[in-house]
Amino acid sequence: MHKRATITDVAHKAGVSIKTVSNVLNDTGSMRPSTRRRVRQAIEELGYSVNMSARMLKAGSSHLIGLATFTFTQPFQAYFADQVIDAARERGYGVVINTYDETSSGLESIVHDCPRLGADGWVFFADRPLRNNGAVLNQHFPVVLAGDYSSHGRSDSVIMPNTEAVKSMVSSLLESGIEDIGLIGAPDGADRQSVMNANEGGRALRTQGYIEAFDEHGARINWKLLVSGEHWHSSDGERAVSSLLSTNECPKVLMCLNDALAIGAMHELQRRGFRIPEDVQVVGFDNVEDGRFANPALTTIDPDVPGFAAHAVSMLINRIEGFEGPARSYMTKYSLVERSSARLPLQSRNRKVR
Amino acid sequence: MHKRATITDVAHKAGVSIKTVSNVLNDTGSMRPSTRRRVRQAIEELGYSVNMSARMLKAGSSHLIGLATFTFTQPFQAYFADQVIDAARERGYGVVINTYDETSSGLESIVHDCPRLGADGWVFFADRPLRNNGAVLNQHFPVVLAGDYSSHGRSDSVIMPNTEAVKSMVSSLLESGIEDIGLIGAPDGADRQSVMNANEGGRALRTQGYIEAFDEHGARINWKLLVSGEHWHSSDGERAVSSLLSTNECPKVLMCLNDALAIGAMHELQRRGFRIPEDVQVVGFDNVEDGRFANPALTTIDPDVPGFAAHAVSMLINRIEGFEGPARSYMTKYSLVERSSARLPLQSRNRKVR
DNA sequence: CTTTTTTAGTACAACGTTGTTCCAAAAAAT
DNA sequence: ATTTTTTGGAACAACGTTGTACTAAAAAAG
Numbered sequence A, B: 001m002h003k004r005a006t007i008t009d010v011a012h013k014a015g016v017s018i019k020t021v022s023n024v025l026n027d028t029g030s031m032r033p034s035t036r037r038r039v040r041q042a043i044e045e046l047g048y049s050v051n052m053s054a055r056m057l058k059a060g061s062s063h064l065i066g067l068a069t070f071t072f073t074q075p076f077q078a079y080f081a082d083q084v085i086d087a088a089r090e091r092g093y094g095v096v097i098n099t100y101d102e103t104s105s106g107l108e109s110i111v112h113d114c115p116r117l118g119a120d121g122w123v124f125f126a127d128r129p130l131r132n133n134g135a136v137l138n139q140h141f142p143v144v145l146a147g148d149y150s151s152h153g154r155s156d157s158v159i160m161p162n163t164e165a166v167k168s169m170v171s172s173l174l175e176s177g178i179e180d181i182g183l184i185g186a187p188d189g190a191d192r193q194s195v196m197n198a199n200e201g202g203r204a205l206r207t208q209g210y211i212e213a214f215d216e217h218g219a220r221i222n223w224k225l226l227v228s229g230e231h232w233h234s235s236d237g238e239r240a241v242s243s244l245l246s247t248n249e250c251p252k253v254l255m256c257l258n259d260a261l262a263i264g265a266m267h268e269l270q271r272r273g274f275r276i277p278e279d280v281q282v283v284g285f286d287n288v289e290d291g292r293f294a295n296p297a298l299t300t301i302d303p304d305v306p307g308f309a310a311h312a313v314s315m316l317i318n319r320i321e322g323f324e325g326p327a328r329s330y331m332t333k334y335s336l337v338e339r340s341s342a343r344l345p346l347q348s349r350n351r352k353v354r
Numbered sequence C: 001c002t003t004t005t006t007t008a009g010t011a012c013a014a015c016g017t018t019g020t021t022c023c024a025a026a027a028a029a030t
Numbered sequence D: 001a002t003t004t005t006t007t008g009g010a011a012c013a014a015c016g017t018t019g020t021a022c023t024a025a026a027a028a029a030g
Helices: A007-014 A018-026 A033-046 A052-059 A075-090 A107-111 A133-137 A162-175 A192-197 A202-216 A234-246 A259-271 A289-293 A305-320 B007-014 B018-026 B033-046 B052-059 B075-090 B107-111 B133-137 B162-175 B192-197 B202-216 B234-246 B259-271 B289-293 B305-320
Strands: A064-070 A094-100 A121-126 A143-147 A156-159 A181-186 A226-228 A253-256 A281-285 A299-302 A329-331 A335-338 A351-353 B064-070 B094-100 B121-126 B143-147 B156-159 B181-186 B226-228 B253-256 B281-285 B299-302 B329-331 B335-338 B351-353
Touching: A007 A018, A007 A033, A018 A033, A052 B052, A064 A075, A064 A305, A075 A094, A075 A121, A075 A259, A075 A289, A075 A305, A075 B075, A075 B094, A094 A107, A094 B075, A121 A305, A143 A305, A156 A305, A162 A181, A162 A202, A162 A253, A162 A281, A162 A299, A162 A335, A181 A202, A181 A234, A181 A259, A192 A202, A226 A234, A234 A259, A234 B289, A253 A259, A259 A281, A259 A289, A259 B289, A289 B234, A289 B259, B007 B018, B007 B033, B018 B033, B064 B075, B064 B305, B075 B094, B075 B121, B075 B259, B075 B289, B075 B305, B094 B107, B121 B305, B143 B305, B156 B305, B162 B181, B162 B202, B162 B253, B162 B281, B162 B299, B162 B335, B181 B202, B181 B234, B181 B259, B192 B202, B226 B234, B234 B259, B253 B259, B259 B281, B259 B289
Parallel strands: A064 A094, A064 A121, A121 A143, A143 A156, A156 A329, A181 A226, A181 A253, A253 A281, A281 A299, A335 A351, B064 B094, B064 B121, B121 B143, B143 B156, B156 B329, B181 B226, B181 B253, B253 B281, B281 B299, B335 B351
Antiparallel strands: A094 B094, A299 A335, B299 B335
16 A cells, blocks of 8 residues: 555646646646546556545535434434435535444533544534533534524524424323323423423423323323433333333323333333233334334334434535524424324324324 | 634734644643643634644544445444444544445445545445445555455455354254244345355355255255345335245244344234244344344344444554555354244353343 | 637645744753 | 753644646637
8 A cells, every 4th residue: 555646646647737637637627638538547547536635625624514413322313314414415515423322421522522523514413401502512613403402592403393292192192082191201300390490302392292281181190100211222111111110000101202212111011911002002202213113013203303304414514605694493393103002093183104 | 603713823813833833732842831821822712723624634644434334224234333433433533424225326336435535444334245346445545344245355354254153043943943944135036056156245145054054954945935135124024024924934933134124024923913932933133232122022143243343443444554464354253142032942052141 | 921819738826734944042061 | 151951932844735827829810
């Protein structure tokens, strides 16, 4: 592996100036076909390829966007990343990925690592508010916050209709006559007061949807049925079910705040001999692919992840390319996806069957 | 968003030379604490951050490695990518991702897109041999091939013990007295001849393990039980089961060549009323997280994906940092993971229970 | 046959870093 | 008080590309 050929080497070999080589590479300027051919051949023979660092420096941009997100141990993250990569490629951008796990101090800790990666801007995903928004936002590159932030108005963001979607799903369940609905993935120590106080983050927002649905139907909430789910992994769903059953509570429906929790919950329920949906119905949130192939297939909320990702990328590139207007926020549309793990009443709106 | 501050701006503001600023940034040279403080403050006030393109150009390296792989619609890919990102970060490298799907002309088509992304080297993942290895290998940056290639000796590669692992699993099943074993994910038109001819790629290699196990146990292969599985997605697993059952064959065990196929197969079997493992046992390959939470939990082959990824990254960085020896190849160690979807006889070796 | 326009190309600077070389001031040794 | 050594810092070049400004040759117009 000898030293990489540069444009100067090519120019020398072809007997032209470096600018002419550059013109061949970029289809600029004008030149005799024979010259172009000579340059092309020299490029071929030397195995030359353009040095991106130099081009970037000159251009003042890397044409790379960064994606900072949880590790792909969450199926949602993989789904999201896929969509981001697609959307970026469509606009001619590459994607640099920086992941972090729930055990570290989280997003805040990798923020410092991002500038090093040289992207023109970053999509930051997080499922709860950042301890110090400033650390993320005071970077000197455009940032789009993706996730369940309350909108703080300091940078562009994409969010999901967390509260509305859960409210709609729970309402739909209540309408089918069941009030005995558990919730997995709630904020710690869930009671009305602490959920209302914790007014940011997917946990709280989705839990609020549950509360609002009950309130609106004049139903009483049994707070023992709201259990937390740590990191929202499948293993947390298992544990949540164990902990719920250990209190001798066994709701007829389990609303899980993401699909991974739901899949873990179903696993543990079935291990203990419960039948789904006959004994317990289970509902998820995210509509990741895994839910389709779960046994039974998972009834869930589709928050339009592709739209979520596409808008994040679109807003980010828009900023990178010079837009300077005030912070914008985009909220996706949701729909309810009925499969076999839970049955929704026919009259529910926004329903989609797959 | 005004123009980004440069090292020159900082130097000017602090009343020092640009090299002194550079020294502060890189902890090189020596200087009075008071000077350092002045520079630090100027950096702060101007919100300066180093321009990576310039640094890369000067350094001749981006400290980025590229990962070219299937889209994350395969859980295996997400798992693999996670491990690659981790391994790279540990060594101070970032990761640029370039994905491709099965519908396109595949890996070959994105090869041309990789140089554009400016990584110092690439890990190429593919589950079958490339139509034109040359296109990938004649790049002017280091490449590590990850996947089920036969070793062509032209670049470093990491592979799994595909044949051995399947052979061991199938042997273990044969030892428990069952010879009625289906195989999902085989090469198209599977018969002894075509599998032996197609001597490259995970499909063929894993299928060979099945054949060898039967041969070694003196058992007769019912070729009708070998069905293909297109892209090895869960939906392909579903279809494979349908197609198998439509021929009135119903084996006692289904060996699926990856976990996604197995999960899809279990879904379709249960939808049709089969009990697992009582009526049909199901086995997978990859040991992705999803298998643990499937219903029932999936018995599978663990090919050591973390080791697979770590060695790919390690070899690549080794090349990037100057190693020039002959092409190397690393093969991971496998183990059998027994869960509830299939029971292995106790005497089988290499067993791991989780 | 001259003048103007177009084409085909060159030379040089600049992007923002960091490494090398060098010099002046301060500290230490004589 | 003078010489030697160390320290703090500056000036400049280079990394490989592309944009600007320019020139010589060829083609078109008069």
